[in-house]
Amino acid sequence: MARWEPNAQERLVRAALELFTEQGYDTTTVHEIADRAGLTKTTFFRHFRDKREVLFAGQNTHTRLLADAIGAAPGPATPLKAVRAALDALTATFTDDRREIGVRLRPVIAGHTELQERAALKRARLAGAMTDALHKRDVPEPTASLAAELGVRAFYDAFDQWADPANDRTLTELTRRTLDELRAALVALD
Structure with a gap:
């Protein structure tokens, strides 16, 4: 995985929405969102405080x-x-x-x-x-x-x-x- 990749925030938003649609908001984890976006959990937290905030980017x-x-x-x-x-x-x-x-x-x-x-x-x-x-x-x-x-x-x-x-x-x-x-x-x- 690259150290820095462009459009991380956009990728995280799209990944979160895909997962929320597929498996529900409550059961989706930050780790799953980051993984789906091809990023790390640390990168997720650089952009958002929690999974709720990803919806209000x-x-x-x-x-x-x-x-x-x-x-x-x-x-x-x-x-x-x-x-x-x-x-x-x-x-x-x-x-x-x-x-x-x-x-x-x-x-x-x-x-x-x-x-x-x-x-x-x-x-x-x-x-x-x-x-x-x-x-x-x-x-x-x-x-x-x-x-x-x-x-x-x-x-x-x-x-x-x-x-x-x-x-x-x-x-x-x-x-x-x-x-x-x-x-x-x-x-x-x-």
């Missing part, structure tokens, strides 16, 4: 992408337009070759309470990152948190559609459409 990158894109939005952009720019930046990283991960990820998380709790924490952190970035643009409350929550809702609703193998639209397209639908629903409340 990229969270720090996602929060940074969202915050940076909101910060880079044009000065006169409304809060929702800044959130749209952030969602475009995030969803651009979800290429079609990653769709398979989404397909496998959903049932694993749905089948375990601890993973559902971790997923809820990730969702809250994404919303928090966008809210904080909007605050830096001097967007007051509750506008900042509402725009962020709409963005997160749009992303997750669109992700569920995107992870459906029958769907051939990009995550960016689906997220934009969903955000537009949520915005229209918000206007209709009045």
Whole structure:
């Protein structure tokens, strides 16, 4: 086995999802994941604290992408337009070759309470990152948190559609459409 091999984190994620699908989350060990990926257990722990975290790889990158894109939005952009720019930046990283991960990820998380709790924490952190970035643009409350929550809702609703193998639209397209639908629903409340 090579001392260093590229794409270790991606290989670990794919190996974990394969094993979780084949034999279940509870019975899969870190050693099995590392072995399936052609890596060592030590390499696994360089990337993840435990097997639960392998399912939430990229969270720090996602929060940074969202915050940076909101910060880079044009000065006169409304809060929702800044959130749209952030969602475009995030969803651009979800290429079609990653769709398979989404397909496998959903049932694993749905089948375990601890993973559902971790997923809820990730969702809250994404919303928090966008809210904080909007605050830096001097967007007051509750506008900042509402725009962020709409963005997160749009992303997750669109992700569920995107992870459906029958769907051939990009995550960016689906997220934009969903955000537009949520915005229209918000206007209709009045």
